[in-house]
Amino acid sequence: MERNLMKGNEALAEAAIRAGCKCFFGYPITPQTELAAYMAKRMHKAGGVFLQAESEIAAINMVLGAASTGVRAMTSSSSPGISLKSEGVSYIAGSDLPAVIINVQRGGPGLGGIQPSQADYWQATKALGHGDFQLIVYAPASVQEMVDFVVKAFDRADKYRMPAMILADGLLGQMMEPVSFPEINPDAYDKSSWAANGHKNKREHHIINSLYLKPDELQNSIVERYKKYEIIKETETDAELYLTEDCDVLVCAFGATARVAKSAVNDARAQGIKAGLFRPKTLWPFPVKELNEAAKNAKKLLSVEMSMGQMVDDIKLAINCSKPVEFFGRTGGVIPTPVEVLGEIKRIGGTL
Amino acid sequence: MTTEILLAGFGGQGVLFAGKILAYCGLMDSKELSWLPSYGPEMRGGTANCSVCISDQPIGSPLVLTPDILIAMNQPSFDKFVSEVRPGGKVFYDSTLIEAEQTRTDISYFPIESSKLADDNELKGGSNIILLGKVIKETSLFSLETMKKGIEKVVPASKAHLIGNNFKAIEIGMNN
Incomplete structure (x- = not known):
């Protein structure tokens, strides 16, 4: 392959x-602007629509509208912009619509900074908007995975009729x-049973809606959605296990930080320290069984993140707090170095 | 083996462009590689730098903190990064713009008057490419042939007439 x-x-x-996205709506923000710029240049040649909205809120609501008709639609932003989109994401989830949302994270809270960060982990996995709902969340660690996961995100969004x-x-x-x-x-999922794409008086009209005034009805719709989430938790988790079979210290990291952590694990191995790496590729659903497999022989776990430790609770829950989980992180746009992570592995390894 | 390269200078000197050529050279030689620019306010004037890793194995952290090769295009960059160069590493710098005290004995210094050479040869803005010429002469990183292929990849079609100038700049770097 070229x-x-x-x-x-x-x-x-x-x-x-290439995955068949026909509608992109966005608003520029560092450090994701090249994505929108590329769309502006290429999308119309691919027969799709690129539109720079007047705001992030407008962009996500355009995604809601486009997705309602059954076309593949996407928006992208960086941390503060994603916060603005949260209302629309909740509406998309409540309307059972497929859509892809990309967050190229920067430091927060507030306007924060423009350097890399992972401090939107909680937002993405726990509460990207109000109400009972989840998104499937993919965490790429390379440019190749960015490609592969976008393709997968569109597929799974269609398959489960939910945002990814x-x-x-x-x-x-x-x-x-x-x-x-x-x-x-682009897998052709049949959307004819729900898409609001014009009925030409030949069928009943379809209604895309997230408003249920009767509590019973709202409860039922949510319970149905959660049955779907259970299936996703069973079938959609994904993780990389690296040198975990005999490891004493299991480093847990995702995204760019996992690359730094992997370098540190290799350096540790070169010094005779049995370190391994667990890298979740899906953050929701969290790869619980994969982590338990990776951690089966480990004495301690170390979560390394570009945040103040937002993944630590998920790790503890996944292993039922059966082993100590330590944390090392940098935040605000500071990137941890392999030397620092190696230092932490040694610190933990030394007190086994 | 991984070679970690750090290029640094003022915004507008072609630091990112030169880094891109090295990255494409890696692609041409079927190597693993990464290219990571500094981004943000410094790109609008001020210092710009760029990390390039070339390897036979997948790249871990793409951020170069202890370079094997430092290419410095201005005084602040030289002063800031020369102490970070890995022992045994090589420093290439524009000696028209940089007054260097070669104080470290565990690294090699390769000064070249790249700005002056660019001006003398009517290669405006070619200082960065002249430095790359010096790099391929003094290291075994890439062949001249690979470098030429890399340049052809990076120079946009609309500026294809400048490819010859870039080749000339490489030659000047190799011969000075």
Whole structure:
């Protein structure tokens, strides 16, 4: 397969177009702007619509509208912009609509900074809007995975009729790596039973709605959705296990941080320290059984993140607090170094 | 083996462009590679830098903190990064713009008057490429042939007439 050199942000956009995304609505924000710029250049040639909305809120509501008709639709932003979109994401989830949302994270809270961060983990996995709902959240760690996960996100969004998110960060968005594009055959999910795409008086009209004034009806719709979530938790988890079979210290990290952690694990192994890496590729659903497999022989776990430790609770819950879970992180746009992570592995390994 | 390269200078000197050429050279040679720019206010004037990793194995952290090769295009970049170069590493710098005290004995210094050479040869803005020429002469990173292929990949079609100038700049770097 031909290897191209692309920025993560551009690869996300190209993958979306190849996956059959026909509508992109966005608003510029560093460090994801190249994604929207690429869409502006390419989308109309691919027979789709690119529109720079007047705000992030407008963009997500345009996605809601487009998705209602059954077309593949997407928006992207970075942390503060995603917060603005949260109301629309909740409406999309409440309306059982497929859509893809990309967050190329930067430092927060507030306007924060523009350097890489992972401090939107809680937002993405627990509460990207009000109400009982989840998104499928993918965490790529390379430009190639950005491509692969966008394709998958569109597929799963259609399959389960729910929003899916790519949780990337400024480092992945800005870096260039070799990437190849697989032959993508946008799976044709039959949307004729629900899409509001014109009935020409030949069928009953379809209603896309998230308002239920009768508590029983709202409860039923949510319970139905949660049955779907149970299936997703069973079938859609994904993780990389690296040198975990005999490891004493299991480092847990996702996204760009996992690359730093992997370098540290390799350095630790070179010094005779039995370290391994668990890298969740899906953050929701969290890969519980994969983590338990990775941690089966570990004495301690170490979560490494570009945040103040937002993944730690999920790790503790996944292993039922059966082993100590320590944390090392950098935040606000500071990227941890392999040397620092190795230092933490040694600190923990030394007190086994 | 992984070679970690850090390129640094003022915004507008072609630091990211030169880094891109190295990245494409890696692609041409079927290597693993990463290219990571600094982004943000410094790109609008001020310092710009760019990390490039070339390897036979998948790249871990793409952020270069201890470069094997430092390419410095201005004084602040040289002063800031020369102490970070890995022992045994090589420093290439524009000696027209940088006054360097070669104080470290565990690294090699390769000064070249790249700005002056660019001006003398009517290669405006070619200082970055002249430095790359010096790099391929003094390291075994890439062949001249690979470098030429890399340049052809990076120079956009609308500026294809400048490819010859870039080749000339590489030659000047290799011969000075």
